[in-house]
Amino acid sequence: MRATVLHAPGDVRLDEIPDATVVEPTDAVVKVLAGCICGSDLWGYRGANGAFDPRTIGHECIGEIVEVGAEVRDFRVGDHVVVPFCHSDNTCAHCRAGFHSVCTHSGFTVSGQAEYARVTQADGSLVRVEGGITPANRAALLTLSDVFPTGWHAAVSARVQPGHTTVVVGDGAVGLCGVLAAVTMGAERVIAMSRHADRQAVATTFGATHLVAERGEAAKEAVMELTDGVGADSVLECVGTGASMETAFDVARPGATVGFVGVPHGVDLSIRRMFDSNVGLRGGMAPVRAYLPDLLGRVERGEVDPSGVFDLELGLDAVAEGYRAMDERRAIKVLLTPEP
Amino acid sequence: MRATVLHAPGDVRLDEIPDATVVEPTDAVVKVLAGCICGSDLWGYRGANGAFDPRTIGHECIGEIVEVGAEVRDFRVGDHVVVPFCHSDNTCAHCRAGFHSVCTHSGFTVSGQAEYARVTQADGSLVRVEGGITPANRAALLTLSDVFPTGWHAAVSARVQPGHTTVVVGDGAVGLCGVLAAVTMGAERVIAMSRHADRQAVATTFGATHLVAERGEAAKEAVMELTDGVGADSVLECVGTGASMETAFDVARPGATVGFVGVPHGVDLSIRRMFDSNVGLRGGMAPVRAYLPDLLGRVERGEVDPSGVFDLELGLDAVAEGYRAMDERRAIKVLLTPEP
Structure with a gap:
């Protein structure tokens, strides 16, 4: 064959x-x-x-x-x-x-x-x-x-609930499916982090209500501005790098859960940060x-x-x-x- | 004063x-x-x-x-x-x-x-x-x-549910309160890890159904034997050291959540392990x-x-x-x- x-x-x-x-x-x-x-x-x-x-x-x-x-x-x-x-x-x-x-x-x-x-x-x-x-x-x-069940698993792991403000980190196919999953689960505001026009277009088609093109500290600030300084109720980490995980924790409100499905490469977790913020982490292979x-x-x-x-x-x-x-x-x- | x-x-x-x-x-x-x-x-x-x-x-x-x-x-x-x-x-x-x-x-x-x-x-x-x-x-x-709300928070963070088999790592006052919290929330089997007779006695009074005195690999084996090789449905980590966190992940079944409330000292998390097992981590200051x-x-x-x-x-x-x-x-x- x-x-x-x-x-x-x-x-x-x-x-x-x-x-x-x-x-x-x-x-x-x-x-x-x-x-x-x-x-x-x-x-x-x-x-x-x-x-x-x-x-x-x-x-x-x-x-x-x-x-x-x-x-x-x-x-x-x-x-x-x-x-x-x-x-x-x-x-x-x-x-x-x-x-x-x-x-x-x-x-x-x-x-x-x-x-x-x-x-x-x-x-x-x-x-x-x-x-x-x-x-x-x-x-x-x-x-x-x-790809779709994996995006879905990110949303399940992050415990997306109706009415949530959900951030999706990663605009690859999994992240886009995460947008669709969060929207399907009833998230009220879905913030897609994307700076590529073609991916932004798909995210919008899938129901993303906001697009954040910034990265790093500027991305955090953009989400904080959208959430009155509170942060997101749920966060989907759909990349698997140290930078994307950092951003995921940056934008999570205290008590939120980061759902992660990106195969981790070079991610160092700070348990002290998790302790101080009560932000949880949950996910893995879908x-x-x-x-x-x-x-x-x-x-x-x-x-x-x-x-x-x-x-x-x-x-x-x-x-x-x-x-x-x-x-x-x-x-x-x-x-x-x-x-x- | x-x-x-x-x-x-x-x-x-x-x-x-x-x-x-x-x-x-x-x-x-x-x-x-x-x-x-x-x-x-x-x-x-x-x-x-x-x-x-x-x-x-x-x-x-x-x-x-x-x-x-x-x-x-x-x-x-x-x-x-x-x-x-x-x-x-x-x-x-x-x-x-x-x-x-x-x-x-x-x-x-x-x-x-x-x-x-x-x-x-x-x-x-x-x-x-x-x-x-x-x-x-x-x-x-x-x-x-x-101390009691902190043990309670460990159980809430670990999402203890009625019928669960729950492991509590740590037999200090917080761990003992974690036992009481898990029992109160309806866990069917609560396995207290303790090797001190006085603390074992309190754990039993609080409703622990099993005591595991072993540590490390032997502790994992003891829990696996009690759970037909599956692992615990929820795990409360009430110490905050690297060894206790390791044990907590060792005994958690895939999909379980480790609820942690011990102020972390010297804990290195393996995100790859979390990914492979789908075991989540959630907790912090109560x-x-x-x-x-x-x-x-x-x-x-x-x-x-x-x-x-x-x-x-x-x-x-x-x-x-x-x-x-x-x-x-x-x-x-x-x-x-x-x-x-």
């Missing part, structure tokens, strides 16, 4: 490799109808994760089941499904508590930017799209594989499967449409250009179609 | 100093009917906070109002009151949100181990004891000044005033009795012995009476 392989920082290629197959009897194999590039893929692409051997890359996809293992009970060949980037049995104590990303049988999609992807724990991981995946709903459904039935319903009923995070669609052949476009911030998020 | 003064690490004395007086028109002066020594007083007593000039010490007390400023409306001379260790206006945005410890007009009791104490923002800070302070209710009421009306009612109705944290009662003259007893762990918490 054709699959995207990260050979070295900056060197991503579409290679021919052996097909994804059923390995465990609880596996399924999905023919990818749409995949995409995640902001977190750029960490490896940019060399921020250190040395590595060449490996397939891509953890987001939706598709059609082409093979199921002998123990898969709830899905059959031909089903159209959303594939959560982290797989889970949906029965262990952590899954039952809604934290599927820490499942005792967790696994991950490793060839989402390819023709086929193996899904472990198929019964516990997959969610069926009853009406089928079509060119019209493809982009919105694809966001359910990771339990996509926990949110999927609810979010899929909202998307299918047309209540939310996160598809606006995709601003570039390419065939799988052009995956290298997709990485370049995201790396150079020419694109917010790239959708890849194996068969254009 | 006679007041406890910390002259240098290990050197605490009862000195004669000028009386506490009304300075601002919003102040009141309270004749201390009972004060006590806090675990956090020991940080300075042990020299852990660096160099300092001699200063009065003691932030917990209850008493009778002997003087009010011209702008105090709700209290008059003769009223018996609980004095929250942190003073607040009870009207600013932070107070209205329940975070009185970050009030824009915050102040602190600085001579609670003395004959008189000045209370700033008297109307916003004090809570009247309608039935009056008596020798019989004195100890329980005194806990409302800091907004005593926020909880006081509720907790005072519970104490007055006899629903909870935190007085068991006091195991030594001394006259103010013997304050130095009180510090020695707590420093050497001969006493859990010392109650001081200016007029024995």
Whole structure:
């Protein structure tokens, strides 16, 4: 099959490799109808994760089941499904508590930017799209594989409540989905921190009521001015750097919670600051499967449409250009179609 | 007036100093009917906070109002009151949100181990004891000044829910109050980490269902065995050291929240660990005033009795012995009476 392989920082290629197959009897194999590039893929692409051997890359996809293992009970060949980037049995104590990303049988999609992807724990991981995946709903459904539930998890972790003033730090696809999540949860004012016109436009489409283009101390001042010096009721940290976390704490009112979903790189937390302000911190890898039935319903009923995070669609052949476009911030998020 | 003064690490004395007086028109002066020594007083007593000039010490007390400023409306001379260790206006945005410890007009009791104490923002800070302070209710009421609401705040911050398995790290007076708070909030199993027989006895009296005497890795294993390998639903960190915070995260199940109230000393947080486990952290200085009306009612109705944290009662003259007893762990918490 054709699959995207990260050979070295900056060197991503579409290679021919052996097909994804059923390995465990609880596996399924999905023919990818749409995949995409995640902001977190750029960490490896940019060399921020250190040395590595060449490996397939891509953890987001939706598709059609082409093979199921002998123990898969709830899905059959031909089903159209959303594939959560982290797989889970949906029965262990952590899954039952809604934290599927820490499942005792967790696994991950490793060839989402390819023709086929193996899904472990198929019964516990997959969610069926009853009406089928079509060119019209493809982009919105694809966001359910990771980016929209991750933005949602930031908002859940920050405990966004109706009436809140919510700040979203980060205007990548996750941050934009965080805006949409906070708006959907009833936040009255959603302040998107963004200084890129294209991302500001999506944030506004998603319901952001205010845009703050400043950074650092000036960003804090802007939020304090908007909140009469009080700060935000909830803050979504959707980047993962030390500077973004600093800003998140800067703008949080005492007692607020910072919900974080950006994979942390170079973040030093000050517990003394947390103690003095009573600002909490909560988040991590999103339990996509926990949110999927609810979010899929909202998307299918047309209540939310996160598809606006995709601003570039390419065939799988052009995956290298997709990485370049995201790396150079020419694109917010790239959708890849194996068969254009 | 006679007041406890910390002259240098290990050197605490009862000195004669000028009386506490009304300075601002919003102040009141309270004749201390009972004060006590806090675990956090020991940080300075042990020299852990660096160099300092001699200063009065003691932030917990209850008493009778002997003087009010011209702008105090709700209290008059003769009223018996609980004095929250942190003073607040009870009207600013932070107070209205329940975070009185970050009030824009915050102040602190600085001579609670003395004959008189000045209370700033008297109307916003004090809570009247309608039935009056008596020798019989004195100890329980005194806990409302800091230690019981602080244990309560740990449980609130950790989001203890009915049915939870809750671990309390720390068997000082705050940790023991955390046990009582978790039990009162309906936790089904409360695991107190304690290896001192006297503290274990109080924890059990307060409703702890399990005692874990081990520390470090062995403590984690003990909790994991009690929870079928899952971990605790909520964790109260009531010490403030690196080791205690490490244990708190060790025993927390994915998705749990660690509520912390120990003033942090030498704590390095691992955000990567928080990300991987989705374990949150939340807490800080307790907004005593926020909880006081509720907790005072519970104490007055006899629903909870935190007085068991006091195991030594001394006259103010013997304050130095009180510090020695707590420093050497001969006493859990010392109650001081200016007029024995």
